Amino acid sequence: MSHAEITIALAGNPNSGKTTIFNNITGTRQKVGNWPGVTVEKKEGRIKKFGYDLKIIDLPGIYSLTPFSIEEIVARDYILDECPDVVIDIIDASNLERSLYLATQLRELGRSNVLFALNMSDVARARGFKIDCAKLSELLDVPVLETVGNKNQGVDALLQKAVTMAESEVKPSRERKVRYSNDVEAAIDDLILLLTPHLQPEGLCEPRWASVKLLENDQVILNRLKTALPEGAFTLLQEKAASWREILQQRYNEDPEIVLTDERYGYIAGIMKEVFTTSPRKRIDMSRNIDRVLTNRFVGFPIFLLFIWAMFQLTFTLGAYPMDWIDTGVTGLATFLGRALPESLLKDLLINGILAGVGSVIVFLPNILILFFCIALFEDTGYMSRCAFLMDKIMHLIGLHGKSFIPMLMGFGCNVPAIMAARTLESEKDRLLTILITPFMSCSAKLPIYIILAGTFFGPRAGSVIFIIYLMGILIAVISGRLFRTTLLRGADAPFVMELPPYRVPMLKSLLIHMWDRSKMFLRKMGGIILIGSIIIWALSAFPRTVRYSHDYPAAMAHLEAAYAQKSADAGPAEKAALETQRQARMREMQRAMRAEETANSFMGMIGRAIAPVFAPIGIDWRGGVSLLTGFVAKEIVVSTLGVLHAVDEEGSAALGQALLNSGMTPLSAFSMMIFVLLYIPCIATVATIRRESNSYRWMFFSVGYTTLVAWIMSFIVYNGGQLLGLA
C-alpha cells in the first residue's frame, strides 16, 4: 500500500537541539548530502508513521532568515520553493528571546504551517524560567509543544501534531504577525497594494512578506520578483520601495533593515513580557564554571593542547592497530587471489590495480572513524567553539577562522579526514581556504620518503632536515592563505560573532551517527573516483605488455638454473645449501632487473622519461619522476617505486639508500625532492576529498595545479639557489 507523503522541515538556531531531535526521529535512516550547488550539508530522513510516509528535512541551523549566509539562503529558499507541509521550529527554551527572532520570521514568511517546539524545557525549568506556552501560542497563533530532545520526550506528540496540521490543510494563519511601527506599516500596506494583483493567491510568496523584504532591500527577493512580475509592474514596485526606504531612512536616521530588526526585537520583548517569568533564585552555573577553567588565561592553552594531543594519539596511534588488520586482510586477500586465480591480465588488474589501489585508501577508515568520533565529541559537548575562541587570534593572522585549526592540524596525520573536518567551518570561503591550504601540512604517508632521503643524504642531521621540511609546509600554507584571502577568496573572514553554547553531556547515539555519516561518505568514494583512478594508474604501469628487454632474461635465467644444477650435482651436502642461497639471490637479482625494465618501459615509465626535462631543473632524475607520478595513488608508493626502478629489494632501506647515492643524487637534489614531495599534488584520495568537499571540479583542479606549481617553483629555487651558493 502506498502512503501519502508529508514533508516536515526542522528549523532552528544552532545548538537548539535540532539535530538531536532529527536523530531521534530518523535514527540511522538518514541521507546526508549537500544542498544543490553549495557545500551546506543537507540531511534528510524518511520514516513511516501514523499511516504516512514522513519526509523529514533538517534545515541548516540559523539565527535569522536574512540572506547573508548560505545557510540562511538555503533554508529560506527551501521553504519558499518546496513549501514543506509543516515547518517545525525548534526553540531553545532556555534561550527564548533570541530564538523568537527566527520564530517570528518563520511566521512572517507565511508559506508553510509552522509549529513551535519549546525544546530543552527541562533546562529552562532548572534555570528557574517559566514559559507560558498557551499564551505564546495565542500571541503568535501557532501551536507550541514542549519537548526534551535528549530524553526523547514529547517528540512523538510533536510529530503527531505536525501530521494533524498537514492533514487539516488549513492555510497558514494570516493574522497576528509581527506588527511594526505605524510608519513601517504604512509603507508595507502601500507595497502590498502593488504586489497583491501579481502574487495571488499561491504565488511565489506572501504579499506582506514580500513587502517587508522590499523595504529591507533583499536582493534575493528582488531578483525573484523581477522574473515573476511584468516588467512595468516591477519597475514601479522597485521605485516605490526605494522611495519608502528613503522616507524611513530619513525618519529614523537609520537603514530600514536595521529599523525592522529593532522593531522585531521590540515586538519580541513585548511577547517576552507576557509569557516569560524568571525566578530570581541564584544557582550555580556549571557550564560557566567549566568554561572558566577550559578557557582560562593560564591553563586554557595547556588543556587545549592536551586534548588535541589526545585526539591525535587516538586517531593515529590507536588507529594504527585496525589499520594493520585491514592491511593484513588486504594483503591476505591479494595472496589468496594470487594463488586461486589463473595467471591473466584480469588477475593483474584485480590484484595490482583494484585491490592495491582501493586497499591503500581503505586503510584510512579507522583513522576517519576515530577522528570523527573525537570531532563529534568536541562539537556535541560545546568544546569546539571554545577551540575557535582560543585559537582565533593566531588563525586570524593568516586570514582564517579559529575553527580552521583542527583541520589543519589533522593534516599532519592524513589529509583526507583533515579536509573533511573543514566542514565544521560555517563560512564557505573559510572552508575553501582551509581545504586549499591543508594539503601543505605534511601528511604521515610522506614521512617514509623523507626518512629514506634525509637518512641517506644528511645522516645525523636527518631529524633537523625533516623538521625544516615540516616548517616549510606550514610557512607555505600561511603564505598561500594570505595570498588566497587577498585574491581568489577575497573578503574578510566571517565575522567572529559566534555563540559559545553551554557545555552539554553528549549523547552516544548522536556521536555514533555523526561518525557513521562521515565514514559512509568516505566509503562511497571508494567505489567511485578512487576505483577509477587506481585502474588508470595500474593500466599505465602494466602496459604495454610486450617489453623489448635489453637482454633475454628467460634464457639467462634458464642458463643460471642449469649452471647451478650442474654445480649442485657435484657439490657436497654442506656446499649444496650455500649454493642454493646463492642461486636464489642471483635469481632475485635478475627478476628485479627484469621488473625494473618492465616499469621503465611501461607507459608510466615512458611518461616519466618524457617529462624528465620537467624534473631535470629541480635535480630529480627520471626514476624519481616516475616514482613521484605513482605517488599520486598514495605517497607510500613513492618509496616502493623507487625501489623497483633502482632494482633493489623492497625490504631494507639501506640498499635503496646506497642505490640512490650511486645514481648521482646529491644532498641538494635529495632536499629538492623532499620539498617537491612535501608540496606537490596530494594523493588521489585527498584529491577526491577536495572535489567532494568543495563540491566543484574547478577547485579540485585548481588545488592540483597550484600545489604542483608551488612545489616545482620552490624546488627550483632551492636546487638552483643551492647550486649557485656552491652546495651540492
Next chain:
Amino acid sequence: MNHPDINATRLSKIAEGQRARIVAVGGSGALRRRILEMGMTKGTELLVEKYAPLRDPLEIIVKGFHISLRVEEASEITVEIVE
C-alpha cells in the same frame, strides 16, 4: 557614531566582569546586521565575561547566552557602562 553621553565608550574597552548597555552598533553590512540579529540591539544590557588568553576575542553574555566577538568587531559597538 557621535553620542553626547560622556560615559559612552567602545565595547572593546570594557574590562572583564564589567556590565554595559549598548548605545549604538556601528560597522557595516553583514557584521552589523548579524550583531543586531543576535539580539544586541540598542538598549540591551551585556556583561563582558572574559577575554581569550591571547586577549582576543572576548566573550560577552547578552540576553542569557554567551557570544564571542573579535576585539575589532567589539570596537564597533558603542556602550555605556552600567554601574
